[in-house]
Amino acid sequence: MTKPMQELPMDGTPGFALSPGALARIDALAARYPTKASALMPCLWVIMDELGWVPPGGVDLMVEKLDVTHARVNEVLTFYTMFRDTPQAKHTLQVCHNISCHIMGARPLIRHLEERLGVKLGGRTADGQFQIEGAECLGACGMGPCLQLGTHLYENVTPAKADALLESLRRGVVPRADTDREGVD
Amino acid sequence: MRSWRACAAASCRGPTPTGKGWTELNHNGVVGPSGPKLLSARFGRTDGHRLAVYEKEGGYQALRRVLGGMQPAEVQAVVKESGLRGRGGAGFPTGTKWGFVPQAAEQVYFFVNADESEPGTFKDRFLLDYDPHQTIEGTIISCFAVRASLGFIYIRGEFGWLIDRVQKAVDECYAAGYLGKNILGSGYNLDLIVHKGAGAYICGEETGLINSVEGRKGQPSIKPPFPAVSGFLKKPTIVNNVESVASVPWIIMNGAAAYRAFGTEKSPGTKLFSVSGPVKRPGVYEIPLGMPFRTFFNDVLGGMADGEELKAVIVGGSSVPVLPADEIMNCNLDYESLGSAGTMLGSGGMIIIPKRCDMVELIQVLMHFYWDESCGQCTPCREGTGWLHRLVKKLRRGEGTPEDLERIEHVCSGMAGLTICPLSDAAVMPMRSFLAKFRGEFEALIQDQTPVAAESRWPRGEQE
Numbered sequence: 292m293t294k295p296m297q298e299l300p301m302d303g304t305p306g307f308a309l310s311p312g313a314l315a316r317i318d319a320l321a322a323r324y325p326t327k328a329s330a331l332m333p334c335l336w337v338i339m340d341e342l343g344w345v346p347p348g349g350v351d352l353m354v355e356k357l358d359v360t361h362a363r364v365n366e367v368l369t370f371y372t373m374f375r376d377t378p379q380a381k382h383t384l385q386v387c388h389n390i391s392c393h394i395m396g397a398r399p400l401i402r403h404l405e406e407r408l409g410v411k412l413g414g415r416t417a418d419g420q421f422q423i424e425g426a427e428c429l430g431a432c433g434m435g436p437c438l439q440l441g442t443h444l445y446e447n448v449t450p451a452k453a454d455a456l457l458e459s460l461r462r463g464v465v466p467r468a469d470t471d472r473e474g475v476d
Numbered sequence: 477m478r479s480w481r482a483c484a485a486a487s488c489r490g491p492t493p494t495g496k497g498w499t500e501l502n503h504n505g506v507v508g509p510s511g512p513k514l515l516s517a518r519f520g521r522t523d524g525h526r527l528a529v530y531e532k533e534g535g536y537q538a539l540r541r542v543l544g545g546m547q548p549a550e551v552q553a554v555v556k557e558s559g560l561r562g563r564g565g566a567g568f569p570t571g572t573k574w575g576f577v578p579q580a581a582e583q584v585y586f587f588v589n590a591d592e593s594e595p596g597t598f599k600d601r602f603l604l605d606y607d608p609h610q611t612i613e614g615t616i617i618s619c620f621a622v623r624a625s626l627g628f629i630y631i632r633g634e635f636g637w638l639i640d641r642v643q644k645a646v647d648e649c650y651a652a653g654y655l656g657k658n659i660l661g662s663g664y665n666l667d668l669i670v671h672k673g674a675g676a677y678i679c680g681e682e683t684g685l686i687n688s689v690e691g692r693k694g695q696p697s698i699k700p701p702f703p704a705v706s707g708f709l710k711k712p713t714i715v716n717n718v719e720s721v722a723s724v725p726w727i728i729m730n731g732a733a734a735y736r737a738f739g740t741e742k743s744p745g746t747k748l749f750s751v752s753g754p755v756k757r758p759g760v761y762e763i764p765l766g767m768p769f770r771t772f773f774n775d776v777l778g779g780m781a782d783g784e785e786l787k788a789v790i791v792g793g794s795s796v797p798v799l800p801a802d803e804i805m806n807c808n809l810d811y812e813s814l815g816s817a818g819t820m821l822g823s824g825g826m827i828i829i830p831k832r833c834d835m836v837e838l839i840q841v842l843m844h845f846y847w848d849e850s851c852g853q854c855t856p857c858r859e860g861t862g863w864l865h866r867l868v869k870k871l872r873r874g875e876g877t878p879e880d881l882e883r884i885e886h887v888c889s890g891m892a893g894l895t896i897c898p899l900s901d902a903a904v905m906p907m908r909s910f911l912a913k914f915r916g917e918f919e920a921l922i923q924d925q926t927p928v929a930a931e932s933r934w935p936r937g938e939q940e
Contacts, residue, residue: 323669324669325626325708325709326690326691326709328690328691329689329690329691329709330691331691332671332672332673332674332688332689332691333671333672335674336633336672336674357691359691363691363692366692366693367691367692367693370676370693370694370851371633371673371674371675371676371694372674372675372676373633373634373673373674373675374674374675388841389595389794389841389842389845390595390596390790390794390827390838390841390842390845391595391596391752391753391827393838393841394752394753394754394827394828394829394830394833394838395752395753395754426634427593427595427677427845427848427849428593428594428595428677428845429634430592430593430597430598430601430632430634430635431598432595432596432597432598432750432752432825432827433598433750433751433752433758433759433760434758435752439634441636442636442637442640443636443637444637468637470605470637470638471637
């Protein structure tokens with residue numbers, strides 16, 4: 292069980308630390324891209340992958356490693372919807388509500404999830420476990436409605452399928468995504 | 477109207493003589509009747525993404541041919557001759573675009589645009605998921621044609637699983653000597669970076685994409701200068717769609733004339749269409765350009781799913797004008813036919829709208845999208861998209877007046893063609909067409925003055 296959200300550190304600077312592997316990855320990216328600044332997005336992804344968000348200490352690290360300004364890092368961090376500058380729930384369910392998924396039932400699905408979790412879209416459960424968000428097209432239009440959990444994409448999601456997903460996540464198991472194919476790797 | 481068979485016999489000169497003339501695909505891996513499979517030969521298979529499988533089926537032979545003695549100008553000439561048009565939406569001839577790179581340029585960059593974010597469009601994801609090597613081979617050949625030494629595949633961040641898959645395929649290529657220094661002993665050097673986006677529709681616009689990889693907000697830049705002259709780090713840069721570069725190996729192996737044997741004179745080749753909505757068989761299909769919509773809809777898609785009736789179609793992704801059912805039924809699926817019907821082929825992201833749908837509700841969904849995704853740097857777009865969204869919401873609250881419909885037109889005319897990039901036009905085209913083709917539904921809301929139930933007004937629980 293994760294800590295309640297209000298107890299999570301909102302200022303990441305004092306406790307900010309990345310693993311040696313992540314730091315090495317940032318150095319490698321800075322060397323691989325034609326300019327250090329052009330490696331900013333992939334380097335932010337390294338921090339996101341490790342912590343789930345980019346704390347102020349992560350911004351400082353980018354400034355130090357990539358020779359860019361705080362303003363540059365912050366504008367990139369806030370422009371892109373997938374970069375987060377606040378701590379996140381353990382599981383963020385992103386439900387596509389654009390036109391194709393809308394036609395195929397995104398709205399009833401969202402309403403169902405809101406009822407099940409007791410939060411409105413955009414909200415987070417009190418225990419910090421779940422958050423539901425709207426997404427503007429996840430590229431699964433023919434398989435809508437769809438929802439995404441990290442790198443896992445679930446397609447043709449019915450309320451029953453959503454219930455099974457929530458139940459599985461509560462047990463600590465991320466179900467197989469529709470984009471995972473048997474025997475592919 | 478000509479039948480499809482008549483079309484095949486006349487100007488379309490396709491599809492292949494056997495089979496029904498299309499490749500049927502879906503996510504469960506079912507590959508249907510034989511048809512042209514220039515792009516989709518390995519779709520629906522569980523092993524098609526492997527280098528060994530791709531090589532066994534003729535993969536990287538086109539690259540060997542190119543590096544075995546062709547000059548960059550020759551490669552450009554073949555692609556130009558094939559008539560391949562950019563498959564991202566704009567339809568600009570690919571070979572001509574390559575020709576804009578200054579001959580004297582010392583450093584050229586090449587970007588594959590896999591920031592597939594146009595609602596209704598999911599074809600590039602199929603290409604990269606089922607057959608990443610086809611795109612990678614096309615990328616290497618394209619890079620050689622424009623003399624680039626560094627290429628990027630920019631994949632939208634939401635495609636997390638896909639990014640891992642493409643990275644693995646790129647790693648395989650380095651190990652096999654198709655990337656890196658002195659590729660296949662030719663003396664040609666190329667590095668390829670898989671770059672992960674982070675959720676911004678506007679990065680699909682080429683200058684927005686370039687700014688994004690420079691480590692900035694993905695805001696588009698004014699043109700000219702065009703990226704082919706001054707792009708990434710102010711060096712000549714070509715940005716091509718995934719489907720465009722994936723078409724290149726087939727063209728090299730089979731020649732421009734063979735490619736032109738598919739499709740129509742002005743729209744040569746095949747095209748992937750991604751179909752969503754309540755049809756019997758939604759999915760991604762490869763068909764020769766020029767196929768009548770009626771044939772595609774009835775024979776390929778199987779018509780509407782049980783109990784649904786066709787109301788309208790957005791044929792090329794959410795930013796192109798909508799056509800009511802009776803109008804789209806008379807169109808062929810190519811650039812010219814759709815253009816003369818008042819819409820566009822766009823990305824091939826076909827959205828099927830059933831009769832039960834409220835068109836004002838759908839345009840609210842779309843206006844919210846464009847408002848949400850506007851990068852904010854041009855006033856007409858930043859303010860106009862929000863204004864349109866608010867006007868549509870007002871109608872749905874039962875507070876609309878006839879002047880609001882005039883106001884929508886007025887706002888649209890203050891947005892179209894007046895911004896740095898086409899996002900503003902992308903909002904205006906569906907807005908104007910929804911209002912023009914389904915005006916009665918807008919007027920009924922004004923006359924009725926009854927608010928649509930709050931919960932159905934908007935799915936996000938947004939404050940009204």
